Amino acid sequence: MDAQSPETNLSPWMPFESRRRARDEKREAVLRTAVRLFLEQGYHRVTLNDVAERLNITKPALYNYFRSKDEILFECWALGQEIVDEFIAEIDNGGGNALAKLRKLIQAYAEQMTTDSGASLVRFDARDLTAENQKIVRAAKKRIDRTFRKYLADGVADGSIKPCDPKLAAFAIAGSLNWIGHWYQRAGAWSAEAVASRFAAQLTEGLANDRPSKRGPGTPKKSRPAKGGRK
Amino acid sequence: MDAQSPETNLSPWMPFESRRRARDEKREAVLRTAVRLFLEQGYHRVTLNDVAERLNITKPALYNYFRSKDEILFECWALGQEIVDEFIAEIDNGGGNALAKLRKLIQAYAEQMTTDSGASLVRFDARDLTAENQKIVRAAKKRIDRTFRKYLADGVADGSIKPCDPKLAAFAIAGSLNWIGHWYQRAGAWSAEAVASRFAAQLTEGLANDRPSKRGPGTPKKSRPAKGGRK
Amino acid sequence: MDAQSPETNLSPWMPFESRRRARDEKREAVLRTAVRLFLEQGYHRVTLNDVAERLNITKPALYNYFRSKDEILFECWALGQEIVDEFIAEIDNGGGNALAKLRKLIQAYAEQMTTDSGASLVRFDARDLTAENQKIVRAAKKRIDRTFRKYLADGVADGSIKPCDPKLAAFAIAGSLNWIGHWYQRAGAWSAEAVASRFAAQLTEGLANDRPSKRGPGTPKKSRPAKGGRK
Amino acid sequence: MDAQSPETNLSPWMPFESRRRARDEKREAVLRTAVRLFLEQGYHRVTLNDVAERLNITKPALYNYFRSKDEILFECWALGQEIVDEFIAEIDNGGGNALAKLRKLIQAYAEQMTTDSGASLVRFDARDLTAENQKIVRAAKKRIDRTFRKYLADGVADGSIKPCDPKLAAFAIAGSLNWIGHWYQRAGAWSAEAVASRFAAQLTEGLANDRPSKRGPGTPKKSRPAKGGRK
DNA sequence: TATGAATGAGGCTTCATTCAT
């Protein structure tokens, strides 16, 4: 508490520590505000003044945290992408067959789409970024795409998913999910989780292999697939 | 047939006719060029100079055909919407049960998404338009959405489609389709028709009612809820 | 009417004659319309399109009658100036002492100010004209000014007007009169003539010499109203 | 007085104070420059570049102080109007009969007309302003007009002014005065005060009641005018 | 003579970014 307190010993460091923390907090505050505005009004209609104003600071102050407007945009995007990368890693390293993983991925991705940082991923235009950052974004998008395709291909291979073109199927699924970022409103009738589980169910409904190979993995939901072998 | 041909009689009007035709052709040329550029680079990165340059005219010449940049954007959009409205009307008035209609709609909409004018519908940002035009766009989008929902609801009612939430299902389908406007490249591996029919098949795969009620449609959801009653 | 009619004899000329007349009429129509618009909205806010539109012709058609927008402005002004020059000449050559002439001038000028072509003289900005035309305008304005001063000086000399600075008095009078061009509305309560005679009376009221030298001219208003009681 | 003077105590605020002062000074500098240019060349011929150039700044810098070109025009006008409103209030609350007040008003107004800010009042075109600001200008003009009329009417009532139509007389006087704003040149032969007093004398010469009724001023329309003329 | 179309010139305004304080 007093000058002798242990903390005081670190004092030469503390200011740095706490300053850095303060700085990071402000940085994040800027990003949160920016995401909100970018989503509400669109990147090009939002001026740095708008962002600053909503934060009760002045425009040049923003340059203490970011080097340019498009860097802010990029960081907004990165915030959302980070989460996606995390749950992809988690699912990827987790258990379950391909279909199960796909379901988990859909669920997680759908939920993410209902958040600001998730919507950023599909509503921001990468062409507003530096060439360099565009590459990063494209790589990330490809990563996501490949994950979807991999689960689909794996599923077809292990029999949990009906034969299909993984590429096209991935596009179909991704489209449905990305679209959430455009229509979902926090004020709407559905909770994020509800939407996510419905999508997980619905989007895999047509894919699940009702008549899996003998003892194939899965034996999905429906017992007695009935005769109607689909169409 | 010779110099005295009937057309020659109309010659006094020809200049008008042909001028008007020329005008309309130029207007359309402007729109085609604009759509292309807007899709390639994004509305805000395209200047009217860019558009004019690619047409080998000067910027102010554009104002002979349009009153403002956002009017051009709107007309680009309208071009695509017109087509959608047309095939919706056609399908709506055509035959087939709800599921069949839904398939036709998906097919047509998917094909449209592979064209420039179709992609316009989902890649342009309505907020770049006049408040008035925004209303028109919103109304059109609602029209499309309602059509999807109607077919789904009708299908559930007539038994051709498995019980499901039409609103959510419509979102899922629309998302998949709209997404085409973002990834489809004319240079890609698939033809527009191929993509469209695959989507029509895949997107309805999970919806089609495998075990329709004995005597044709018309014993919708209610009777014998059965176990499969989703949720 | 037929080939033998007297007019036919002149036929080689007639077309010219009538054409010229038609041309002049159109020219004047343009000017009338232009004056109106320039007064209503101000020269810079009126486009040649506005002028053409109100005449039900097209913009380039105007160039058949005038070489430029500022030429139109100049001709509008000239129309009004012509009238002023005329009545100045008339008054100048007419009879009466200096005070009488001054009154006549005020009356005529005031009336002119209530017309469109009169208002043009004081509401158009000469700086919108060619350097050359500006000179013409300045010369005309000087002409008017000199006339006022001359009558004043003459009046002081012949005793009909009280001693005063002719320059300043001319400015005062001209100001009052020019101002009419700004406030007078044809729809107002006063007729042009009424305004004019009131101004003629009022503006000379303070100038008329009540105690003229011996038998000087004018024994205005006060003592023994006499016959000269102005109208 | 010395470095420790009270002002020094406020030093922490000085930066703010001085900045604000600097800002205001610059704002006024812009206005002074703008008025000058607008009067010299006319509002439409002056570009913001011209204004900026003469101030040795760049065009967009002007937008730190004003929101638009027409706002600058309005503020120029307001600068002049403020002065008028002030001396009107002063005269109105001051002593003297109506004729005396009228003289004071004429004198002050005439002097004002010889300044840039005074000339602005009559040489700027209100139609260049926002609809909203046009209203303000019109209201101010009406205010001035009413003051002239009131003094005239009061003077007629209290007998200090000869019977006359206050409306018309006000127009005549205002015209003379406003005209000063068009012809007066600082480089000319007359000082502002000289012009003003001559005008005050001359314009009221014809109005002053030479032979007021024996007892008490005028026996105009109102029977028993009493001394308490009006108000 | 009249027109539709086109153009050159230019003006206002916006905004991301920098800089001195």
Next chain:
DNA sequence: TATGAATGAAGCCTCATTCAT
């Protein structure tokens, strides 16, 4: 670190004027 002020770079739009028909 934060700010007021300034700037450079554009962009949209307007309009008088010209030209081919």
